[in-house]
Amino acid sequence: MENLETVLLESKRLMLQAISLEYADSVFREFTSEITTFMYPKPAQSIRETEKIIKDMIQQRENKTDLVLVILKKDNLEFLGICEVGAIDTDTPELGIWLKKLAHGFGFGREAISVLKNWVDKNLKYNYLSYPVDKRNIPSRKIAESLGGRVFREFQQINNSGNLLDEIEYRIYK
Template identity: 30%
Template sequence: MKIIETERLYLRELLIDDKKELMKVLSNPESMEFYPNPFSEEKVEKWIQWNIENYKKYKHGLWAVILKEGEVFIGDCGITIQNIGDETVPEIGFHIIKEYCNRGFATEAALACKEYAFKILHYPEIFSYTAVRNIPSQKVAEKIGMRIYKYFEKYGEKQIVRVASNKVP
């Protein structure tokens, strides 16, 4: 079932059967350079299970990102509840398989998730965070209209937090 649809993509719930495809990004050392380690097969399966639990608990999580042309699985993107420093907030996250990076897919999916957070979930704000040195993810956050909010430490390194607000100025 499609949760979100954009011009080139649709997002649907992750399934355990997506493990092999999701491993192409979560188990890839280059794709996961800003994480402590690439994910093992077992950790990818737990990741999918965590998101399935999030769908039940919060009505959202990270969803499979499917390229409409060819029905190709290209990664995950969605909204999870994260502890960012001393706050628990809704956060947009994504992981796109390397061969599909730099084509605007992450930005397209993240923007759709931001709109979903405001229009469907009625969150007043949505956050994202990434390692300060993760310039590609920071660019996606900027492109979807997120501004710098604060910094905090995670995985032993400085993280930048961005926020977008649905509040009328």
């Protein structure tokens, strides 16, 4: 596997690069309670908390367990959100993504996850990719389905904000 710190992925409109503390302000500002409605994590309460979360992500990258990438618009390097592949040291890695509110509805999520999956296919050995998503999050479900994802199971869990998530786990095969 290549050096995860130097992963740089590009598509027609996007550039994905390893997360760094440089993006702490953007993550803190854009990772809001509205964005996390259908997600397990909750928004950070302070910039310091965001910085700690990013440092943990960097440590996970160094440990080769997770790869978290910032999503930038290629033409002006505008921060759009984050995508990741977690559990890369297993045979069932997990894909995830979030985009800031103003980036919704333009197909950026599908484009970013497609590029990330191409990287995964070239660099990781896996049985399948897991893509958990709340049933109500139709745009995210469409991303999984666009990659051939099939519903494997349904379950409920309480997220870190105390809300009930009604989850579907998609499995995506090579």
